[in-house]
Amino acid sequence: xxxxxxxxxxxxxxxxxxxxxxxxxxxxxxxxxxxxxxxxxxxxxxxxxxxxxxxxxxxxxxxxxxxxxxxxxxxxxxxxxxxxxxxxxxxxxxxxxxxxxxxxxxxxxxxxxxxxxxxxxxxxxxxxxxxxxxxxxxxxxxxxxxxxxxxxxxxxxxxxxxxxxxxxxxxxxxxxxxxxxxxxxxxxxxxxxxxxxxxxxxxxxxxxxxxxxxxxxxxxxxxxxxxxxxxxxxxxxxxxxxxxxxxxxxxxxxxxxxxxxxxxxxxxxxxxxxxxxxxxxxxxxxxxxxxxxxxxxxxxxxxxxxxxxxxxxxxxxxxxxxxxxxxxxxxxxxxxxxxxxxxxxxxxxxxxxxxxxxxxxxxxxxxxxxxxxxxxxxxxxxxxxxxxxxxxxxxxxxxxxxxxxxxxxxxxxxxxxxxxxxxxxxxxxxxxxxxxxxxxx
Numbered sequence: 001x002x003x004x005x006x007x008x009x010x011x012x013x014x015x016x017x018x019x020x021x022x023x024x025x026x027x028x029x030x031x032x033x034x035x036x037x038x039x040x041x042x043x044x045x046x047x048x049x050x051x052x053x054x055x056x057x058x059x060x061x062x063x064x065x066x067x068x069x070x071x072x073x074x075x076x077x078x079x080x081x082x083x084x085x086x087x088x089x090x091x092x093x094x095x096x097x098x099x100x101x102x103x104x105x106x107x108x109x110x111x112x113x114x115x116x117x118x119x120x121x122x123x124x125x126x127x128x129x130x131x132x133x134x135x136x137x138x139x140x141x142x143x144x145x146x147x148x149x150x151x152x153x154x155x156x157x158x159x160x161x162x163x164x165x166x167x168x169x170x171x172x173x174x175x176x177x178x179x180x181x182x183x184x185x186x187x188x189x190x191x192x193x194x195x196x197x198x199x200x201x202x203x204x205x206x207x208x209x210x211x212x213x214x215x216x217x218x219x220x221x222x223x224x225x226x227x228x229x230x231x232x233x234x235x236x237x238x239x240x241x242x243x244x245x246x247x248x249x250x251x252x253x254x255x256x257x258x259x260x261x262x263x264x265x266x267x268x269x270x271x272x273x274x275x276x277x278x279x280x281x282x283x284x285x286x287x288x289x290x291x292x293x294x295x296x297x298x299x300x301x302x303x304x305x306x307x308x309x310x311x312x313x314x315x316x317x318x319x320x321x322x323x324x325x326x327x328x329x330x331x332x333x334x335x336x337x338x339x340x341x342x343x344x345x346x347x348x349x350x351x352x353x354x355x356x357x358x359x360x361x362x363x364x365x366x367x368x369x370x371x372x373x374x375x376x377x378x379x380x381x382x383x384x385x386x387x388x389x390x391x392x393x394x395x396x397x398x399x400x401x402x403x404x405x406x407x408x409x410x411x412x413x414x415x416x417x418x419x420x421x422x423x424x425x426x427x428x429x430x431x432x433x434x435x436x437x438x439x440x441x
Contacts, residue, residue, distance in 0.1 A: 001322045003084070005218040006232060007094035007101070008178050012162055012213065013171010028100035031179045032070075035107040038173070040160060041066070044110065046422035048117040048362055060249055062110050068249065070106040072307060073241035077102035079311035080237065084318065094178075098234065104175070105182035105238045112156030114419040115426040116366025123370035124151040124415065131371075133378065136407060143204040144408040146190040148415075150198045154185055156419050158202045162209050165399040165416070177213050182238055184210065187219070187229035205412060220324055230324030233314075240310040240330040244303055247345050252299050254353045255292075262291050268348060269298035271341040272305060306342075309334050366423070369430045373418055376433050381410045392433065 009027040011017070025033070035041050044062035060068075077099030085095055114120030127133070128148040137145050147155070161180060162172040186193070186201040187210070193200040202210045213219075214229050222228045248269075255265040266285075270278050281301055285294045310330040317333070320326035334342060380389035381402050393402055400413040418426070430436075 001218050001220070001230065001233065001324070003088075003092040003095060003322075006178065006181075006234075007092045007097065008176065008217060009094070010177045010216060011171065011174050012177060012180055012209070013164070013169065013174045026094075026097055026100060027176050028094075028097045028104060028179060031104040031175045032100060032107060034173060034175070035104060035111075040111050040420060041107065043420065043422050046424050047110075047113065047115055048366070048423055060253055062113065065245060065249065066107055066110050069109065069238075069241045069245045070103040072244055072303060073106035073238055074099045074103035075307050076237045076241055076311055076314075077234070079307065080314050083311065083315045098237075101176075101178050101182055102234050102237045102241070104179045105234065106241050108157060108161060108175075108179070109183050109185075109238055109242060110153070110157070112158070112160050112419060113153040114156075114370065115421050115423045116362060116370065118153075119363035119366040120370050120419075121151055121153050123367045124374065124418070125149055126367075127371055127374045127378075131375070136382075136411070139407040140411075141204070141408075143189060143191045143207075146193075147203045147205075147408075148411060150190050150193060150200065151415065152186075152190070152198075152200050153419075154183075155190070155200055155203050155206075156415070158184055158210070159206050159412075159416075160420075162206055163416075166401050167399055177216050178232070178234070181213050181217055181219065181232035182234040184232065185235055185239055187214070187231055187235075188227060192225070192227040203412070205408075222324060231321075233318075233321045236314060236321060236326075236330050237310075240306075240314075243329065243331040244306045244310070247342065247349065248299055248302055248306075250349055250353055251345055252295055254349075255295055259352055260348070262295070264348070265295055266298060268341070268345055269295070269302050271344060272302045272338050274337060306331075306334070306338065309338055366426075369426050370418065372430055372434060373426060374414070377414045377418065378411065381414055382407070395429075 011027070041063070044066055045064075047062040081095050081098040084091060089095075114124060116123075125148075128136075128145075128151075136148075140148075158180070160172065161175060161183070164170045164172060184201040186199045188200055189202060189204055189207050190200045191204075210229075217232065219229050219232055222230060251260065251265060251268055254260040255262065260268075270281060273281055281298060285297050288294060288297070313330045313333045314321065317326050331342060332339075376392060377396075380386075380392040383389050384393060384402070396402055396413075396417050400417045402410060402413045404410045404413060421429070
């Protein structure tokens with residue numbers, strides 16, 4: 001792969017359209033702005049990140065997380081672009097735009113996630129793999145069935161950005177090829193996913209779309225597995241920005257919710273620094289007495305160090321990344337001290353955060369809500385002649401093609417609808433269709 005081909009302003013769905021623009025924004029900045037002002041992005045403010053949506057203490061939701069990831073991603077991209085430019089100034093005329101591409105991709109990386117965090121993904125997959133819908137398997141291809149039984153938010157984000165919904169223009173969001181390729185963390189379809197991780201980057205319905213993008217950008221198939229593509233290099237930066245933010249910000253949120261003590265939180269963050277830097281950080285931290293401000297300072301220091309270190313790892317491995325042989329995430333290649341401190345945060349998060357009652361309660365509730373919505377909506381879309389089905393389908397916006405001629409198309413329309421819901425919308429619909437909320441007569 002080469003930067004000149006990888007950084008392309010060609011827009012998905014407008015390949016033959018090359019009008020001159022009157023404004024001074026770059027094509028990649030236009031991607032960012034288009035995402036910021038979109039309805040799916042706004043809805044992220046009411047989607048769970050890890051903890052339940054805020055009560056008296058405000059913690060992160062999908063929107064604030066995505067904005068922070070975009071901020072970190074821009075810094076990573078700018079760092080990498082600056083360092084590559086020093087050694088290869090003519091790599092691409094768009095080299096200086098890497099930060100803009102990465103930040104736009106970071107904004108979009110969670111758009112495909114259903115309500116209630118990762119429990120929403122698991123609920124959808126469980127409905128098809130364990131529910132009373134096994135008869136549908138014979139009406140789909142193996143690839144289509146696996147799209148359902150291993151439902152993946154990453155693949156759903158690519159679909160949301162590229163699919164032409166009913167009444168909408170071709171190309172979905174009509175983003176640049178480079179921005180779209182930068183969100184595909186797992187560049188292969190569900191049928192070729194890892195049996196252990198069960199992650200994949202695009203549904204069978206978007207397989208040809210990704211192939212077109214890969215061909216245009218010169219992204220090759222892997223030599224040892226022709227069914228998988230190499231990652232677009234900027235995927236590594238988007239992934240690193242997400243890894244940095246969710247891990248570090250979850251620790252800070254846990255402190256605000258009193259799941260972690262102040263001393264536990266401070267020590268987790270201070271462990272990222274060697275003796276000299278640790279002393280300097282403690283001196284600066286102790287200039288203020290507000291504990292939340294102390295934690296915020298340490299958090300920002302950790303993020304700054306991780307940005308510099310991940311940027312360095314990328315540049316050191318640029319050749320392997322470009323030839324598709326680099327296989328680890330940047331966060332797994334950190335210097336020893338930072339790497340160990342990051343693992344300590346992971347262990348603490350698993351032990352005290354992700355298994356906390358607050359998190360488990362929202363996952364259990366989300367599971368029940370998503371399973372119930374699927375049961376009613378899938379039954380309705382497959383039996384549209386029934387009176388109740390007709391009433392229920394009338395609630396679904398016209399952009400979702402519930403009258404698709406195929407079972408797979410009908411199912412995907414329902415998954416499009418449900419995955420686009422906010423937590424509150426899903427809860428409200430659940431109450432209505434189960435009779436828990438009766439309209440005033």
